[in-house]
Amino acid sequence: MDESHDVARDRAGWRLRPPLLALLGALAALAVQQLLDRGQSGTVSYIEPAAWRIATATAIGTGAGALGFGMERNRWWWAVLFAGVVGAFAGLIFYWNGGGWRVWSDWHTASLFLAIAIAVPLFQTARDQGGWRFPYPEVHGHAWTNVVLWCACWLFVGVVFALAWLLAALFDLIGLHFLRDLLRHSWFNALLFGGGFGAALGLLRERDTVVRLLQRVVTAVLAVLAPVLGVGLLIFLISLPFTGLHALWDATKSTTPILLSCVIGALILANAVIGNSEEEEATNPVLRFGAMALAVAMFPLAVVAANATWLRVSQYGLTPDRLWAVVFVALASAYGIAYLLAVARARGRWAKRARVSNLQLAFVVAGLGLFLATPMLSFNALSTADQLARLESGKIAPEKFDWSALAFDFGESGKAALKRLARSKNATIAARAKDVASKDNRWAVASVDWERSEADLLVKRLRVLPVAIPVPLELRKVLTNYDGCGNNGSDRCTILYSASSTEAIAIPQSCIDKNAQDPVPNTHGSGFIGRGWDGCGPARYRLTAGIWGKVEGAVAPRSPAERAALKAGDAAGKVEIRPVPARRVFIGGVPVGDPFE
Template sequence: MADAHNDEPAWPQRPWVLAAIGAAAGLSIHFILGENSFGHTTSALDIAFAALIGSLAILVAFTLERARWTWSLTFSGVAAVVIALIFYWNGAPDDWRTAENWRALSGLLAVAIAAPLFQTARDAGARRFAYVEVHGHAWTNVVMWFASWVFVGIVFLLAFLLAALFSLIKIKLLSDALNEQWFIMTLIGASLAAAVGVFRERDRIVRLLLNVVVAVLGVLAPVLAAGLILFLLSLPFTGLSALWEATRSTTPILLSCVVGALILANAVIGRSDDEESRFPPLRWGALGLAIAMLPLAIIAAISTGSRIAQYGFTPERLWAVVFVTVALAYGAAYLIAVLRRRTAWAPAARRLNLGLGFGLCGLALFLALPITSFNAISTRDQVARLESGQVSPEKFDWAALRFQFGDPGKAAAERLAKSGNAAIRLAAANSLKASDRWDMEARQREARAVDSLDQRLKIVPAGAILPDALRRKLVDWEVCDASGACVVMFDAAKNEAITVRRNCDPESIRAETVPGDGAKSIARVSQMSENCDPKVVKLTLIGAEWTTDRLGLDAEARKVWANAVSAAIEKGDVEVRTVQRRQIFIGGKPAGEVFE
């Protein structure tokens, strides 16, 4: 593969200059973010400044040349400012959700695509974008990025080795420094930038690495092509429904296949006719990949569309629509190239790659800017489904609205808390009380568990009314969770309740019984019953809170459990008998410790 740098003269000072820039950037980021880099207390402005410095240093490292160096600095500065603004618009890390994460990645993708386009124009001294040069810069940048991080890893391994060596003679300066974040950030910045400088000064190494990567990827093209073609040929016999039944990740899997097909096909066709592989299996493999991309993208579109039709818009599904649209564009372009040129489709595909690259760069930049809010679109759609009755307040995902849809979702929850519909108003008000998504999901699970409690609860004495606070406490995992039937003996006069429930499925006990002599079988049942004893919990009202105290069972009780307790609990045959002590009886037999 030819050099992508137009034979720039050697610049031996480049690695040292870039190392100094990288070290300064790493140290600056440390001082901006503090000891807990990218921690939850970091402000949006701090993140923006850190992104500005980091992206500026990286872009300078990849694009700076002595020829037209002002161009490189201008491009790096403008791109770094754009990235910093995107991070600032996203807000503090605490406020980041799916939409913000993908918006940041879109901004980074736009810059990553723009960099080789700029490098080509800089080398030409004009706005000319020869595909050979754009392709060369793009692949070289990718190889240098990953190779530079390998170099960073080697630097740290060497640093830890030297630290251990000097520690042997009681010199701990380096080992102490490696425990300091400022030193780690400085070392990362310096080694990463220096590695880029070293690789850029040694084009032969980069070309060798690039040739190896392209050769390896090219060999994989027929393998993936055969797999994808067989998959597509199998669909008429299996039907698309098998895709939805197998996994909920159908769209990501299909899109990953499209991306893999695109990369491997381009590894085979190269950046010019001279670099295109002439080996028939590779050529036919690339052709198969070009044909398979569009059908895979169409199936992904059907999958995404069916999910949206069933459950409405969410930020994740809207981003999925974007990814599917890009996959459809590439799939259609490659199929058109094949249909027009047949086996000589590669030159047409290369021309289309350049146009698609410009389009993808513009789309990524547009999506990164706060012009279109996927949070707002999702909020309007989900609220409309709720208010129209398409989804009930009980099944509505209040946690997503309140905590995943950003400010529009929170504003909608506040508005719905004043709704004329009592069920919506109550559910929205409860969502506003939650501190975070996990708290909200826990509240929803508790509400569903309380609603289903009557289906598995047996109350003694029959007809007793349990207080609401006690019912909420009963759904705790340690009391009467959703694992099966539960008996509660409620004494309103003493403000206490005692619960008994199964701790495992008795069928598993019988299934695990070892056949053979009686002694061996009994030993197996006894061992299992120790892990499957019923849970007995005493609840006492103290103030406004029901406190729990689990009561253990003795060996005799576990033996009773292994033989008869399951049926007894199902029938509600559980009682408290007053003798000279208070104790649990199951199936008419004493079980458990004395609790009074």
């Protein structure tokens, strides 16, 4: 009785909560800003903060958020302890993963915050119950309410900044620029953001009844979509035996993400229909049928997603992203099996079993997410070992191997593998590994692969004169530039090149065709204008110090005597025209392009 009274009293209101959370948010945001802002201007190259700074900022921000959502007047010290543990775990895991902004775009971070998002409503329920008890209506209610609060607080922050800039513009009209100047400082924006978010969270949590009513409205709206998605998924699954799975692979390379998104959507909408308890279940038979259809469809969708993931792994080997896909498919399958069994065993009363499964799986997902957030299980190392085995066994050719992924997606394991491959007995692998190791970004590696691919394709449309002989790879690479043979797969190209020659001359077929076209009447004057393309002519290449390069036709520097003679001749008016011998390309006896020299 006393415990229920305490919870009811907390939800009735706590006047100190809004100012406390506003102060907490402002101080936490300011601390994060001071840790991460190195005082660099736009003219200075950006320097990433040290790993400990990013990890500490993550700990402070995460801990403050957990405290804001978890704090109540009753057992407030539980919330402080919980927030401290959550913040410490977040910061240590970030630092353990190597720190840096790179970690924020990693799946490890997604796993960490998924675990925290599940842990918070579980803590809120235990706090209200005063022990390790988790009534499903309370857990589910807190989870949905937290989502609504999160979105509403971000909306409030946006309104706060819009209002601040509006007032700054208003004060500017009368010559008062203090607010505009303050908004140009990062520390002031941090205070405004943190204070606004905390104040919104405190004010909304003071109106718990309104927020829970809003949560019910949101779930009621979402529930209406359950029959739509349910029927759509059933039609999709019924159609698969007739269309075949190959239609999925032919349509897109994103089969697994699309299917998993459908499973997540089905899970959310099904729970919007079944509610927190039997009393909150939708009574409309259309909605109930839609939720049951979603429950039945989840597992088959997960099976198809698993098949798609297996095909990608078997064809292209393991990568960190594919291993994460395996994890997500496994979780989707777990939910799919639980919901399918609930429908099979309880039929019309399946929702009760589904709610029990939700609570059990919540603990599993939170624990698994926390474990996968740590580097204890290295997907990079597993992927590297698998890809190296494929390369060294000959299952994949060196030119088809994804070198950029090994260098930039597999972390330290990939970089160590590159060093090992650079000492390979296979000369092709060793040379490619050394070349990739010298690049500092994936685009440089990709450009090398693209150049090689284009150079290989050029062979199919290349005519070599006077004798058809193989053209060196390095020469073919420069020939694919736009001012040589280009990379248009339909445009043939002729090259004058002899074995062991240090010079080559190339001209694309399109250029020859344009020079051979008839002139057309000049509609803006008299005479005719040519149909040839200005500047269209042969391109000249020369081998210098082992490197093929285009000769741009630059004039050699004048000697001092020649420069003196030029000045004297100009002063004396000695300007004349003389015929000189020149090298030039002739096709069928007709000159094409400008003389070389």
